[in-house]
Amino acid sequence: MRRNSRLSSTLHILVHMADAPDRALTSEELAGFIHTNPVVVRRTIAGLREAGIVTSSRGHGGGWQLGRAPDRISLAEISAALGETLLPFSTEPESPGCLVEQAVIAVLDDFRLEAERLLAERLSHITLADLTADFRRRYDLIGVSSHAV
Amino acid sequence: MRRNSRLSSTLHILVHMADAPDRALTSEELAGFIHTNPVVVRRTIAGLREAGIVTSSRGHGGGWQLGRAPDRISLAEISAALGETLLPFSTEPESPGCLVEQAVIAVLDDFRLEAERLLAERLSHITLADLTADFRRRYDLIGVSSHAV
DNA sequence: CGATTCGTAACTAACTAAGTTACATGAGAC
DNA sequence: GTCTCATGTAACTTAGTTAGTTACGAATCG
Numbered sequence: 001m002r003r004n005s006r007l008s009s010t011l012h013i014l015v016h017m018a019d020a021p022d023r024a025l026t027s028e029e030l031a032g033f034i035h036t037n038p039v040v041v042r043r044t045i046a047g048l049r050e051a052g053i054v055t056s057s058r059g060h061g062g063g064w065q066l067g068r069a070p071d072r073i074s075l076a077e078i079s080a081a082l083g084e085t086l087l088p089f090s091t092e093p094e095s096p097g098c099l100v101e102q103a104v105i106a107v108l109d110d111f112r113l114e115a116e117r118l119l120a121e122r123l124s125h126i127t128l129a130d131l132t133a134d135f136r137r138r139y140d141l142i143g144v145s146s147h148a149v
Numbered sequence: 150m151r152r153n154s155r156l157s158s159t160l161h162i163l164v165h166m167a168d169a170p171d172r173a174l175t176s177e178e179l180a181g182f183i184h185t186n187p188v189v190v191r192r193t194i195a196g197l198r199e200a201g202i203v204t205s206s207r208g209h210g211g212g213w214q215l216g217r218a219p220d221r222i223s224l225a226e227i228s229a230a231l232g233e234t235l236l237p238f239s240t241e242p243e244s245p246g247c248l249v250e251q252a253v254i255a256v257l258d259d260f261r262l263e264a265e266r267l268l269a270e271r272l273s274h275i276t277l278a279d280l281t282a283d284f285r286r287r288y289d290l291i292g293v294s295s296h297a298v
Numbered sequence: 299c300g301a302t303t304c305g306t307a308a309c310t311a312a313c314t315a316a317g318t319t320a321c322a323t324g325a326g327a328c
Numbered sequence: 329g330t331c332t333c334a335t336g337t338a339a340c341t342t343a344g345t346t347a348g349t350t351a352c353g354a355a356t357c358g
Contacts, residue, residue, distance in 0.1 A: 001347065003313075005239040011253045019249075026303065035243060037348055042304065058304045059356025075260075086264075087235055090154040094184060099291065100168075103283035104160045107275060111224075115235075115268055122263065126256060134252035142248065152315065152344075175334065186317055191335065208325030211334045 001036040006044055006082055009034040011131060013045065014078070017054065018070040018132045024063030044082070051081035071129035076120045078128075086119050087112055150185040155193055155231055158183040160280060162194065163227070166203065167219040167281045173212030193231070200230035220278035225269045227277075235268050236261055 001009050013030045027038035034041075045064070048054045052067045066073065079086065091105045091112065150158050162179045176187035183190075194213070197203045201216045215222065228235065240254045240261065 002239055002241060002243060003346070004237055005241070005243070007238050008240055008250075008253055008257055009243075011257070012247075012250055015249045015253065024303095028303085033244070033247075033249070038304090039306085039349070040347065043306085043347095046305080056304060057356080058302080058354075060302055060358065062303045062356070064304095086238065088153050088237060089156050089235065090151055091157055092151060092154070094151060094154065094158075095182070098161075098182075099287045100164045100182070100284050101157075101161055103280055103287055104157055104164065107280055107283060108157055108160070111271060111275065114271065118267055118271075119264055122260060126260065131252055131256055134256060135249050138248045138252055150316065155315095173334095177334085187335090188318070188337085189316065192316095192337085195336080205335060206325075207323075207333080207335045209327060209333055211325070213335095 001034055001040060001044075006084065007079060009036075010045060010048070010078060010082060011075070011128075013041065014048075014054070014066070014073070014128055015131050015135055017064060017066050018128055019135070021066065024057060024061060024065050026063040030064065047081045047083050048078065051077060053077060053081055066128075069129075070132055071127050073128040074124045075126045075128075076123035079123055080120075085116070087115055150183055150189060150193075155233065156228060158185075159194060159197070159227060159231060160224070160277075162190070163197075163203070163215070163222070163277055164280050164284055166213060166215050167277055168284070170215065173206060173210060173214050175212040179213065196230045196232050197227065200226060202226060202230055215277075218278070219281055220276050222277040223273045224275045224277075225272035228272055229269075234265070236264055 012034055016030065016033050017025055027041045030045075031038045031041045045054060049056055049067075053073055054064050055067050056062070056064050089108070089112075091108045093101060093105060095101050161183055165179070165182055166174055176190045179194075180187045180190045194203060198205055198216075202222055203213050204216050205211070205213050238257070238261075240257045242250060242254060244250050
């Protein structure tokens with residue numbers, strides 16, 4: 001799994017899970033989809049379990065399944081559950097007491113707050129169901145064109 | 150200079166430059182403000198020179214100055230000139246041919262495009278002059294409160 | 299009980315970005 | 329003209345982050 005692709009990789013995994021709602025997928029299988037290691041998968045989506053987006057079970061027939069219907073899982077929730085901000089620029093003070101720095105940080109923090117609100121708003125309108133629908137559309141297109149040829 | 154603080158550090162530097170419009174500041178001085186190395190400063194703001202945001206001159210009395218008035222320099226330009234995206238999540242394909250991945254990437258790229266447009270729009274309304282005004286307000290406040298005490 | 303699968307800690311490897319050194323280039327002081 | 333100061337830039341080092349890996353305990357089911 002490439003760096004900075006946790007969101008994209010996680011969505012990939014979740015669409016596969018949405019596409020196989022009747023059975024649990026193992027970390028091993030999920031890892032195969034994104035060409036990585038089962039442990040990396042478990043570590044990456046651990047936060048989604050705590051958020052109720054997915055459930056996991058152990059032992060025979062165990063693995064991962066969606067915690068609720070795909071149309072009730074938004075990208076905003078997924079992104080938040082991954083625990084990484086979309087806007088990773090730092091505004092930590094490095095020169096405590098410097099008024100210039102304080103002014104810069106104040107303005108940037110304001111901007112970040114507003115930006116995160118905006119982004120979350122946009123992401124909350126995209127659901128996992130939208131992604132699976134997009135996938136099925138692509139799948140049908142290929143099928144049709146293959147048939148036509 | 151801390152990681153991911155290039156935007157904040159650059160703004161810090163630029164406010165100092167705006168505050169001393171009558172002379173050029175050396176990389177050495179600028180580096181002092183953000184506790185780093187002159188070479189790091191030159192490297193970081195090299196892009197700003199190409200964008201006309203700052204000018205640099207060599208030799209005696211040389212150094213860095215703003216390329217135009219602070220109220221005509223927006224944070225959007227600065228951010229763009231730094232050459233780093235505000236939204237660094239990756240959408241590079243890792244499994245070419247996988248339709249699930251293609252659907253995920255398509256949706257994320259759409260989102261990114263819209264998000265970048267929104268963020269740039271917000272940033273284009275904040276100028277370096279706003280930052281220096283904020284700084285001066287803080288400066289005056291300290292002065293007043295010191296006087297009061 | 300034995301096979302399977304997750305949970306998690308601990309370690310390794312790869313990658314990124316800041317920091318540093320070194321030196322060439324250009325510009326003004328004298 | 330040359331001395332000094334300052335940028336421009338390449339090359340290397342160091343530090344920090346994150347993915348990848350190994351190992352093993354815990355839970356579940358046949």
